[in-house]
Amino acid sequence: MNLDDQAFLFQLGSRIREIREKKGLTQAELAEKCQLHRTFIGSVERGERNLSILNLRIIARNLRVSLSNLF
Amino acid sequence: MNLDDQAFLFQLGSRIREIREKKGLTQAELAEKCQLHRTFIGSVERGERNLSILNLRIIARNLRVSLSNLF
Numbered sequence: 001m002n003l004d005d006q007a008f009l010f011q012l013g014s015r016i017r018e019i020r021e022k023k024g025l026t027q028a029e030l031a032e033k034c035q036l037h038r039t040f041i042g043s044v045e046r047g048e049r050n051l052s053i054l055n056l057r058i059i060a061r062n063l064r065v066s067l068s069n070l071f
Numbered sequence: 072m073n074l075d076d077q078a079f080l081f082q083l084g085s086r087i088r089e090i091r092e093k094k095g096l097t098q099a100e101l102a103e104k105c106q107l108h109r110t111f112i113g114s115v116e117r118g119e120r121n122l123s124i125l126n127l128r129i130i131a132r133n134l135r136v137s138l139s140n141l142f
Contacts, residue, residue: 052121056124071139
């Protein structure tokens, strides 16, 4: 993973965090809705995770935004 | 993976194929640009692959479209 990839994942994670907080959800609450682990959501938000498109779609759906809104 | 996930991946793959063909690229040519294997591109286009967001980004970049354009 190069610096550009890292910057992209960091930006994506920050966007997810921003939307989650706007919706008044904790990481644990979002994780439960998504049926994913809280630490997984945490690592995504920190840009540490090259997640799959299906997991990203689950997160978008539970944040009630479209995938396009995350980029 | 449920039917809804499969339908989503199939739609995503079809969209990638549509754009690739519009650009006049073969799977092998797109694969080479992306530094991915031709069979990987083939499986993505058939909706058989829950690919990572970084690989999807590489494909979008080499098709010269934004990620949002793929959904």
